[in-house]
Amino acid sequence: xxxxxxxxxxxxxxxxxxxxxxxxxxxxxxxxxxxxxxxxxxxxxxxxxxxxxxxxxxxxxxxxxxxxxxxxxxxxxxxxxxxxxxxxxxxxxxxxxxxxxxxxxxxxxxxxxxxxxxx
Numbered sequence: 001x002x003x004x005x006x007x008x009x010x011x012x013x014x015x016x017x018x019x020x021x022x023x024x025x026x027x028x029x030x031x032x033x034x035x036x037x038x039x040x041x042x043x044x045x046x047x048x049x050x051x052x053x054x055x056x057x058x059x060x061x062x063x064x065x066x067x068x069x070x071x072x073x074x075x076x077x078x079x080x081x082x083x084x085x086x087x088x089x090x091x092x093x094x095x096x097x098x099x100x101x102x103x104x105x106x107x108x109x110x111x112x113x114x115x116x117x118x119x
Contacts, residue, residue: 002026002108006095009113012085016117020080022095022110032098032105034071034078038091038115045094049080062088085117 008020024031032053039045049059049069057069068081078095095110 002028002097002099002101002106004095004097004108004110006093006110006113008080009093009115011116011118014086014117014119016085017081017083018085018115019082020093020095020113020115022078022097024076024097024099024108028099028101028106030100031071031073031076032100034069034098035096036069036078036080037094037096038089039094039112040088040091043091048093051078082115085115087117087119089115090117091115 003025004022006022008018012018033050035050036048037045038048047060048063049067051057051069051071066084071078092112093115094112098105098107
């Protein structure tokens with residue numbers, strides 16, 4: 001069983017920064033891909049950024065150059081550094097973690113953390 005604990009959300013003014021974190025705990029052999037998604041009011045849940053076990057990252061065009069995804073494998077934690085925040089970044093942010101529990105892979109969602117950016 002795996003639990004994800006998200007933190008770091010809040011309300012900030014446009015142009016400021018936030019850092020989200022998501023720590024995985026429980027029984028698993030390893031963590032594969034980790035990612036962040038977001039869902040704005042009335043919108044679908046969209047992919048923001050991914051990071052593979054090898055450290056390869058990908059970003060949505062809307063956040064490229066402003067957001068950075070990283071991971072600390074020793075802490076089983078993924079981070080999302082969000083700089084130059086814009087009102088359109090306002091959403092609930094969800095971490096997504098794929099773990100291996102031998103012999104299968106399983107995907108888990110965090111409960112979400114609210115990010116609100118005021119103009």
